[in-house]
Amino acid sequence: MTSVSQRFQQLRDRAQCALIPFLTAGDPDLVTTAEALRVLDRSGADIIELGVPYSDPLADGPVIQAAATRALERGVKLNDVLAMLKEVIPTINAPIVLFTYYNPILNRGIDSFLQEISSIGVKGLVVPDLPLEESDGLLKPALTYGIEVILLVAPTSPAPRIVAIARQSQGFIYVVSTTGVTGMRTQISAKTKDLIQELRVVSDKPVAVGFGISQPEHARQVMEWGADGAIVGSAFVKRLSEGSPKEGLKSIEAFCRTLKAAITSD
């Protein structure tokens, strides 16, 4: 199965920008999440980020917070999410990156967690509350399980940190486009352009931008600024949660195609 880095390499070879949709697992239910992953996979998603619902999502804005709360209220457990992924991953092409806060990993035990997600074919991990200084304990074992741990760079990160994060990050470097939590914004800060360029100078790893990208124009903008990928979260989560699951799936399919078209060079 393709790793996250390999997928970026394939896209680079074709001079394409990656579309990385995000969904919260279990909202509105896991059956819909499974179907949504397949829909996204065939509608232009190059990599899919799947959020594990957590009770205290510090880095998330209202849309993803609410989705996580709904999933937990329905009784969605980590094991259920993994069981669903075990069925779905062999049927799709896009590598799956899990987005989870650190406590559920710690609770499971770092090794058993990595072993489990690796055995079902998860390829990457984003842990928003695990900064560079605390990441060693996860990064090292993750390497042996073939899981790429993606680190984040923020608009507030000073230059020496950016260099250190770029060196440690695996799969790609996640550029946080806004000083804030996840959620839809009307425009993408111009600071993002500087961050992408700064990273280009210090690293040849792929760079993907997230936190606030909610419209095709935003995705196109970050592509034009030189990003290798655009991550779109709240805008997908919101669309999937509106109306019936069937309507939600239709809505994210159309949205995914529009986004992909916006970042596909003619």
Place this chain on the structure above:
Amino acid sequence: MTITPLPVNPNPTAIENRPDAFGRFGQFGGKYVPETLMPALFELEEAYHHYAKDPDFQTELNGLLKDYVGRPNPLYFAERLTEHYARPDGTGPQIYLKREDLNHTGAHKINNALAQALLAKRMGKKRIIAETGAGQHGVATATVCARFGLECIIYMGVNDMERQSLNVFRMRLMGAIVTPVSSGTATLKDATSEAIRDWVTNVETTHYILGSVAGPHPYPMMVRDFHSIIGKETRGQCLEKWGGLPDIIMACVGGGSNAMGLFNEFINEKSVRIIGVEAAGFGVDTDKHAATLTKGRVGVLHGAMSYLLQDDDGQVIEPHSISAGLDYPGVGPEHSYLMEVGRAEYYAVTDKQALDAFQRLSRIEGIIPALETSHAIAYLETLCPQLEGSPTVVLNCSGRGDKDVLSVAKVLDVSGN
């Protein structure tokens, strides 16, 4: 020749040197926050170390602690409480109360809020945010913001706003914006999450006055140090009153700031027994309590590794305590460390025991304690009969109970008293 192997230090953080450069107390503490906040935490740490040694800062802080807060506050010999626990032969624990309840705003919280506001001012941050549970930290923060003309936004769970409506009014009276938090359980944990989200968004202009010895480094260290005046005064007052150290010191523990403020001075005094008292809510064997150290497991919440109330899936559990200030599923990392190395003992008392203690101290001493403080007072019922001779016990009377009288009245009426 025999080679003696070097002893292996079981605790990478020596107890004398807490925390280490990474903000670790043994395995506890650290900085588990989004990258966006990391530079702000480094900046804060640097500013803290700088001003901790700055004579101008210390002079201004000490002047305000004296004239604005009203320090030093007394170490009061609770004569009738002592009599209450005396044995027939007249011996028994000699109980002293460290009167943090007599501070301006009625609790220990102002020690830290004042110092952090001075720090924020020097760091050029004019917008202050804070979380509050019982409202005491919110009131203390609103107070110092009024004093220094700083913009003040307080995050408070909607359930707590109802339980502590008087404190909401006080904060608003002093010009603070009280922002209701309705996510999750709408209590202290959610207010803290929301404050952190605000900080992530406004980090460049804003200082977050965290109100407990919790959160990411440097908060557990800094908040402890700003409260350590409690223990320092206590040491001097003990010397003055009986020429020695206390035998036992005790305090209630939610996040644990009043406790660390008292404990810190005595950690290295091996003869001093240290006791923290948690909230057992309906009982530690029910699912309605906030006894993190008694019943929790190691986890990460709000930026620090510490004991945590969590379910099998690593989801944070809704805590319960009659006291809004103890209604928190985490605990300061240093408390987890002190428990793990066996330097401090932690016990839990129920809502009912705390309510009894609330009334007992009011009747016996004419001091209405905060419901939080009432937990420490309640543990005297268990502790005193176990003690031999007449040891000196210093209990941190961390706050006054005026804010709680309405909710206590409601509870007592319901139970038919």
